[in-house]
Amino acid sequence: MTHEVAEQPGREPVPPYARLEVIGGTTIIGIAALVWFGAINLAVGTLPNFGPGALPRVLAILLALAGAGVFIQGLVRREAAFERFEFALRPTLVIMLAVVLFGLFIRGGDFGLLSTPQLGLCVVGPLTVFIAGCAAPQVNLKELLVLAFGLTALMLVVFPDLLRLGIPPFPAILQNAIPPALGRETALRIAYAGYGAIALVLYLVFVRPDRRAA
Numbered sequence: 394m395t396h397e398v399a400e401q402p403g404r405e406p407v408p409p410y411a412r413l414e415v416i417g418g419t420t421i422i423g424i425a426a427l428v429w430f431g432a433i434n435l436a437v438g439t440l441p442n443f444g445p446g447a448l449p450r451v452l453a454i455l456l457a458l459a460g461a462g463v464f465i466q467g468l469v470r471r472e473a474a475f476e477r478f479e480f481a482l483r484p485t486l487v488i489m490l491a492v493v494l495f496g497l498f499i500r501g502g503d504f505g506l507l508s509t510p511q512l513g514l515c516v517v518g519p520l521t522v523f524i525a526g527c528a529a530p531q532v533n534l535k536e537l538l539v540l541a542f543g544l545t546a547l548m549l550v551v552f553p554d555l556l557r558l559g560i561p562p563f564p565a566i567l568q569n570a571i572p573p574a575l576g577r578e579t580a581l582r583i584a585y586a587g588y589g590a591i592a593l594v595l596y597l598v599f600v601r602p603d604r605r606a607a
Contacts, residue, residue, distance in 0.1 A: 414467025421460030429453035448556055484528035491525040500561055511565040514553065515584055518545035535599040543592035549585035554578070 409415055428449055438444025494517065497504065501511035519541040526537040553562045561568065562581050571580050 409468060412467045414463050414470070416467075418460045418462070418464025418467060421463060422457055423460075425453045425456035425460060428456065484530075487528035488525055491521045491528075494524065495521045501565065511561055511568075513561040513563040513565075513568065514545065514549055515563055515588075518548055519588075535595070535603065539592050539595045539600055542588045542595065546585045546588035546592060549581060549588065554581055554585070 432446045432449035432453070435446030435449065436444035437446045437450065497507070497509045498512040499514065499517045501509045522541040522544050523537055526532065526540060549562055552558045552560050562584060563571070568577075571577055
């Protein structure tokens with residue numbers, strides 16, 4: 394998807410349904426609704442003892458408020474500042490590919506004629522972020538690698554560890570090989586600490602010098 398700024402004199406006005414802010418705000422609100430309903434069967438808990446459903450609901454509310462703000466901004470901004478939403482095939486297909494790969498390999502399973510292994514968040518996370526990042530018009534591979542490992546580390550902290558959601562963090566073959574003495578939780582924390590360290594090293598070695606040179 395791409396957009397263009399409607400600020401040239403005499404240009405055709407951008408209708409509300411085609412404004413980037415309106416569509417973006419609606420999308421954010423839709424994501425908030427999915428997060429809310431995805432956690433609807435999780436216990437909220439009490440104020441001193443939050444359950445696994447508390448944080449997703451708070452996140453959904455914050456997303457909905459942010460989406461509503463963007464949506465309203467798209468309605469009230471001056472006409473010259475509106476940006477028109479335009480459909481672009483290539484980035485849309487790249488994003489769809491990333492989503493499909495995530496769905497097929499995060500848990501694995503039998504999908505009709507196709508059978509896929511469980512690769513877990515440790516493998517699927519960086520791949521999904523990297524592929525989705527390639528949808529941008531200008532791709533900086535060094536920064537994209539940092540983002541892939543950094544976001545995966547954050548996802549490993551939030552979803553399997555803090556929220557205790559049933560998202561498998563490891564490939565099935567590795568998950569079954571974790572020694573009982575080490576334990577799954579310790580292995581998970583080693584994994585996200587390692588991914589965070591990789592992201593930091595990549596940033597210091599590749600990204601930071603480039604930014605200083607610029």
